[in-house]
Amino acid sequence: MIKLEKRPMPSKALSVSTPVIAVIVTMIAGGLLFAALGKNPFEAIRTIFWDPIFGEYAFYYRPQLLVKGAPLILIAIGLSLGFKAGIWNIGAEGQYIIGAICGAGAGLAFYPTESVLIFPLMVMAGALGGWLWAMIPAILKVKFGTNEILVSLMLVYVAEQLLASMSLGLLKNPQGFGFPGSRNLNDYPSATSWIAQDYGMHWGVVVAMIAVIMAYVLLNKHILGFNIRLSGEAPRAARFSGVKPARLILFCLGMSGALAGLAGLFEVAGPSGQISIDFNVGYGFTAIIVAFLGRLNPFGILLAGLLMALTYIGGDIAESQLGLPSAAIQVFQGMLLFFLLALDLLTNYRVKFAAKGAA
Numbered sequence: 001m002i003k004l005e006k007r008p009m010p011s012k013a014l015s016v017s018t019p020v021i022a023v024i025v026t027m028i029a030g031g032l033l034f035a036a037l038g039k040n041p042f043e044a045i046r047t048i049f050w051d052p053i054f055g056e057y058a059f060y061y062r063p064q065l066l067v068k069g070a071p072l073i074l075i076a077i078g079l080s081l082g083f084k085a086g087i088w089n090i091g092a093e094g095q096y097i098i099g100a101i102c103g104a105g106a107g108l109a110f111y112p113t114e115s116v117l118i119f120p121l122m123v124m125a126g127a128l129g130g131w132l133w134a135m136i137p138a139i140l141k142v143k144f145g146t147n148e149i150l151v152s153l154m155l156v157y158v159a160e161q162l163l164a165s166m167s168l169g170l171l172k173n174p175q176g177f178g179f180p181g182s183r184n185l186n187d188y189p190s191a192t193s194w195i196a197q198d199y200g201m202h203w204g205v206v207v208a209m210i211a212v213i214m215a216y217v218l219l220n221k222h223i224l225g226f227n228i229r230l231s232g233e234a235p236r237a238a239r240f241s242g243v244k245p246a247r248l249i250l251f252c253l254g255m256s257g258a259l260a261g262l263a264g265l266f267e268v269a270g271p272s273g274q275i276s277i278d279f280n281v282g283y284g285f286t287a288i289i290v291a292f293l294g295r296l297n298p299f300g301i302l303l304a305g306l307l308m309a310l311t312y313i314g315g316d317i318a319e320s321q322l323g324l325p326s327a328a329i330q331v332f333q334g335m336l337l338f339f340l341l342a343l344d345l346l347t348n349y350r351v352k353f354a355a356k357g358a359a
Contacts, residue, residue, distance in 0.1 A: 004349040014347050019293050019300075022340040023307070029339070030332040039322055047322060048314030048332075061313055063200025067271055068309035070204040071096070071263035073302055075287035077211045078256030080296040084219070085231040087252045091137065091152025092260040093284025094159035095130040099261020100268040101166055102129025104182060104275045107191035108171060111183060118190040122265060123203075130261015131254050133159065138253035142246045148253065160280065167277045181276040185269050193269035204266025208305075211259060215298040228252065260284060289337040308333070 027049075031041030052061040075092050082089045103126030110118050137151035164180075166172075171182040185191045193202040219225035231238040231248055239245070263283065272279055290308050294300030315329035 001354050003352050003354065004345070005352050006349055007347075010348050016295075018343045018347055019295065019304070019340060022293070022336060022343055025339045025343075026332070026336045029335050033328060033331065033335075034324065037324065037328060039324060044318055044322055044324060047318045048311060048329075051317055052310055052313045055317075061317075064313050065306055065309045066205045067200045067202065068312050069305040070202075070208040071267050071283045072287050072290050072308055073208040073305035074204065074211055074263040074266075075256075075260045075284055076290040076294065076301045076305060077208075077215045077298060078259030079287055080291045080294070080298070080301060081215065081218075081228060082252035082256050083232070083291060084296050085228045085248055085252050086235065087249055088149045089134065089137070089152050089253055089256045090149050090288070091134075091155050091284070092256060092287055093280060093282065094152070094156035095133045095257040095260035096264040096267075096284045097156075097159040097163050097280050098133040098264070099126040099130035100264030100272075100279060101163065101171070101275060102126055102261070103265030104185060104191075104268045105166075105171060107185060107188065107269070108183060110190070111188060114190045116190070119193070119203075119269070122191060122269060123262065126261045126265025127258040128261070130264065131258040133261070134253045134257020135250070138250050141253075142249055148249075152253075156284070163275070163279060164277050167275055167279075171275050173274075182274045184273045186273040191269060193266045202266060202270040204263065204270060207262060207266065209302075212298045212302050219298070224251070260287075286333065289333065289340075292337065292340055308336075311336075 027045050031045055034044040035041045052058060052065070055061070075096060079089055079092055103122040106125035107118055107122045133155065134152070136155060137146070137148040140146040140151055141148045167180040167182070173179070173181060173183045175183075186194070193204055195201045195203060195206070217225075219229065227238065227241075227243045227248065230241065231243055231245070267283075268275060268279065286308060290301055290304045293307070294302070294304035311329070311333055315324075315326070315332070318324045319326055319329065
């Protein structure tokens with residue numbers, strides 16, 4: 001029989017190196033997948049990981065790393081706070097959508113007025129929308145003990161229906177010749193988040209960097225961060241030390257919702273440009289991979305977010321140049337989380353083989 005036995009003292013060196021090993025194993029498994037699809041595995045891996053940084057058109061793709069990485073980093077930072085405390089927000093995709101709807105709606109409400117106050121108002125509306133959507137599972141958990149994983153996940157599908165409704169109804173462009181979708185915010189100077197579009201820089205990148213620094217300070221220099229870590233690592237000790245679980249749940253879910261809402265706002269006011277039926281591309285779910293790949297550490301999440309952005313950009317290049325299906329790229333990204341979790345398991349547990357009678 002095969003059983004898992006908890007290691008008395010997991011290797012710190014292995015814990016730190018696990019993300020790197022997971023990336024390497026993912027490359028190997030991904031290469032086998034691409035070979036099974038009839039593609040050159042070495043060329044596919046090179047296209048995904050090398051060409052966006054050092055390839056012929058790297059001068060164009062490098063700034064895109066920040067643009068693609070910013071929403072992933074913002075959402076993952078918020079999720080990591082809850083994950084550290086043992087609070088599992090799996091519905092960041094829904095909070096991302098609602099933040100985009102609220103932020104875009106606030107900007108379009110003043111169209112075509114030009115004012116420096118419109119974009120700050122959109123930012124507040126985006127953060128508030130994400131926060132309110134996250135408060136639904138938070139309050140239900142505090143008041144009725146519901147499972148925040150199920151509630152937050154189910155709310156994603158509600159948010160997707162609201163997105164479709166807004167694209168076809170309230171936010172639909174009256175001059176769009178009947179096509180679903182809002183006005184393009186990039187054509188409305190007061191409602192765009194670009195700082196320097198030619199260099200791929202928008203306010204979402206700046207806010208993501210600030211969020212990384214603030215999260216590090218919170219977790220390592222503030223009593224609230226200590227309570228978050230204590231609640232996740234030793235729940236009983238946290239209760240004896242006076243930590244209020246309800247307050248922690250409201251804070252962690254609310255903060256992750258607000259950051260996801262901001263990510264949605266910056267995306268709709270920048271790269272996406274408009275509310276549309278297919279606005280959401282799974283950033284809220286991919287950010288879960290980023291959070292764990294970064295070891296729930298703010299600076300680790302920064303690096304993991306850029307790495308995941310690299311797979312998005314490299315995947316797009318591989319689709320166009322090598323003819324790889326988009327589903328294969330999504331499987332490749334999913335492999336990263338699978339191998340990371342598998343290696344984490346082996347870091348904390350050892351596999352033991354025992355005879356059936358002895359077991």
